[in-house]
Amino acid sequence: MDRRQFVGKSALGVLAGTIGLDVVFSHKLPPGYVPLYLQDPDPYKLFKKDSEMVVLNDKPWNMEAQAHLLNDKITPNKYMFIRNNGKIPENIDASTWTLTIDGESATNKKTYSLQELKNKFKPYTYQLTLECGGNGRSEFDPPAKGNQWTVGAVSCANWTGVRLRDVLQDAGVQSDAVYIGYHAADTHLSGDPNKEPISRGVPLAKAMQDETLLAFQMNGKDIPLAHGFPLRLVCGGWPASASGKWINGISIRNQVHDGAKMGGSSYRVPCESVSPGTTVDDANMCIIESMPVKSLITSPKSGALIKEDQPLNINGHAWAGELQVAKVEYSIDFGSSWHVCHLEAAANRLAWQHFDAQIDFPKKGYYEIWAKATDQNGISQPMVLPGWNPKGYLNNACHRIAIKVV
Numbered sequence: 001m002d003r004r005q006f007v008g009k010s011a012l013g014v015l016a017g018t019i020g021l022d023v024v025f026s027h028k029l030p031p032g033y034v035p036l037y038l039q040d041p042d043p044y045k046l047f048k049k050d051s052e053m054v055v056l057n058d059k060p061w062n063m064e065a066q067a068h069l070l071n072d073k074i075t076p077n078k079y080m081f082i083r084n085n086g087k088i089p090e091n092i093d094a095s096t097w098t099l100t101i102d103g104e105s106a107t108n109k110k111t112y113s114l115q116e117l118k119n120k121f122k123p124y125t126y127q128l129t130l131e132c133g134g135n136g137r138s139e140f141d142p143p144a145k146g147n148q149w150t151v152g153a154v155s156c157a158n159w160t161g162v163r164l165r166d167v168l169q170d171a172g173v174q175s176d177a178v179y180i181g182y183h184a185a186d187t188h189l190s191g192d193p194n195k196e197p198i199s200r201g202v203p204l205a206k207a208m209q210d211e212t213l214l215a216f217q218m219n220g221k222d223i224p225l226a227h228g229f230p231l232r233l234v235c236g237g238w239p240a241s242a243s244g245k246w247i248n249g250i251s252i253r254n255q256v257h258d259g260a261k262m263g264g265s266s267y268r269v270p271c272e273s274v275s276p277g278t279t280v281d282d283a284n285m286c287i288i289e290s291m292p293v294k295s296l297i298t299s300p301k302s303g304a305l306i307k308e309d310q311p312l313n314i315n316g317h318a319w320a321g322e323l324q325v326a327k328v329e330y331s332i333d334f335g336s337s338w339h340v341c342h343l344e345a346a347a348n349r350l351a352w353q354h355f356d357a358q359i360d361f362p363k364k365g366y367y368e369i370w371a372k373a374t375d376q377n378g379i380s381q382p383m384v385l386p387g388w389n390p391k392g393y394l395n396n397a398c399h400r401i402a403i404k405v406v
Contacts, residue, residue: 047226050078056147059189060084060197061226065152067399068301070317073354074127074219075155082226083132083153085261086186086197089246094222094230099167099214103181103251107172114230117214120170121162126211127351128236129156129319130243133267133288136395139385142277144392151296151399156317156352159234161215164250165208173204173252180207181257182233183249199259200267201251202235202242206289211236211350214247236350237321239288239393241267262287269389276388290321293381294396295328295355295373302401308364312403315356318343320375328355331370335383335398338372367403 023029043063044051052069056062063082070079094114102109112120132153134146168180181201188195206212213234216223223229228245235242241261251257261267268285270278295318306312318325324346329338341357361367374380381398 047082048077048224049082053079054150054152056149060086061088062147064149065155067151067296067298067316067401069298070152070154070296071298071315073156073317075157076219077157077224077227080155080157080227081132081153083147083240084186084197084226084245085241086188088225089185089187092185092225092230092246097230097248099231099247100249101167101171101252102249103253105174105177105254106252107174110171112167114216117162117167117231118216121166123160123162124210124213125158125160125217126213126234126236126349127156127158127347128211128213128234129154129291129350129352130234130236130240131155131291131294131319133239133241133291133393134391136397137392139395139397140388140392141385142388144388144390146391153240154294154296154319156319158219159213159215160217160220161213161231161234163210164212164214164233165210167214168207168250168252171252174254176254177204177252178255179203179253179257181251181253181259181262182244182247183251183259184244185246185248196260198241198244198261199257200241200244200261201253201257201259202238203289204252206235206238206242211348237290237319239267239291256287265390267391267393269391269393270387273387274389278388278390280390288393290323291319292386292394292396293320293323293325293373293375293379294318294399295325295371295381296399297369297371297401300401300403303404304401305404305406306361308361308405310405312359312361313356314341314359314369315354316371316399317352317354318371318373319352320373322350323375323377324349325353325373326376326378328353328371328373330357330359331372332359332361332367334368335370335372341371361403361405364405367405368400369403370398370400372398 097114135153138148271286297316328341341355
C-alpha cells in the first residue's frame with residue numbers, strides 16, 4: 001500500500017489485514033502519522049527478490065546477488081541486482097509515457113509515445129550482460145567509497161526493444177554528433193526537481209551498435225519497475241550505469257555528454273596506474289567503456305562438502321565486455337597449475353558465456369577452486385586485486401570458492 005494513501009479507518013483495516021493482526025491503539029494514532037510497518041517496506045516483497053539477495057543500501061535502493069544465486073543461464077528478476085542513484089519514480093502510466101530525442105546534433109527534435117516506438121520500429125531481443133562498474137569494490141584497500149559490492153552486481157537477461165540506432169536515425173543525426181546522453185524520470189535524493197541523479201551516455205559508435213536497445217521487456221515480460229519500467233536503455237558489455245532506467249529523453253551531443261555522474265571520479269579510472277590512496281586530478285581520469293574479462297563460479301556454493309574420491313562438477317559464467325571469452329581455466333592449487341574448462345559460445349554478442357568442468361581431488365582436506373577467464377585478445381584475469389582506483393571500479397580478480405573434501 002502506498003503510505004501516502006494511509007488515511008482513515010479503511011486504510012487501517014487494510015494494514016491490519018496485511019500484517020495479520022489488529023493495530024492496537026489505532027484510535028490513538030496522531031493525525032498524519034505513518035506506522036513504521038509502512039515506513040520500512042520489505043525490499044524482497046517490494047521488488048520480488050529472493051530472500052538471499054543482499055541489501056546494501058535503501059536510500060537509494062541497491063541490492064546484489066550471491067554467486068550461487070546466479071547459476072541460471074538467463075538471469076531471472078528475483079536474482080538480478082539493483083543499482084540506483086536516485087528515487088524510483090512512482091505512479092508511472094505507460095500509456096502516456098514519451099521519449100524525446102533532442103540535442104545539439106539532432107536534426108529534428110522528436111517525441112515518441114511508447115506505443116509509437118513499438119509500432120514504428122522493428123523489435124529485437126538480445127541476451128545482454130550488465131555489470132555494475134563497482135562490482136567487487138569491497139576488496140579494494142585502502143577502501144573505496146560507494147556501495148561495497150562483492151561479486152553479485154552482474155546479470156544477463158533477455159532484453160527486448162527497438163534499436164536505439166533506428167530511433168536516432170529517424171530523428172536525424174548530424175555529422176558532428178559524437179555522443180548520446182540519456183535523461184530519466186528518477187528523482188534526486190535531495191528532492192530537488194532541477195537535479196538529475198544520473199545522466200550518463202555513450203559514444204555514438206556504441207549507441208549505433210545492433211545490440212544497443214531501448215528496451216521495454218525483460219525475459220519476455222514488461223520490465224520490472226526497479227529495472228526501468230516502462231523503457232530503459234541497454235548497452236551490454238559496458239558499466240551498467242550506461243544503461244539508464246526510466247528513460248524519457250536522449251540527447252544527441254556534439255561533445256562528450258556532461259550530465260550527472262559523467263565527471264570527477266564517477267565511472268572513471270586513472271588513465272595511468274597510480275599508487276593506492278593517490279588523489280587523481282580530473283584531467284587524468286578516463287571514462288570506463290568496455291568492461292574487463294571476468295568469470296564467476298556459480299555452482300557449487302562456496303563452503304560445499306564432498307566425499308573423498310567423489311568428483312565435483314563446477315559451472316559458471318564468463319564475460320569480457322565488448323569481446324568474447326576465449327577460454328576459462330580452474331586451479332585447485334592456488335594458481336600453481338591451471339586446467340581448461342568446457343566453454344560454451346555466447347547466445348549472441350555481449351552475452352556471457354557458460355563454462356563447466358569436472359574436478360578430482362587428490363585427498364581429503366581443504367581446497368580452493370579459482371576460476372580464470374581469458375579474452376579473445378589474450379588478456380586474462382589477474383589472480384590478485386587489479387590496480388587501485390579512487391572509486392574501486394573494475395575489480396576482475398579471479399573468483400574463488402572454498403571446498404572441503406571429507
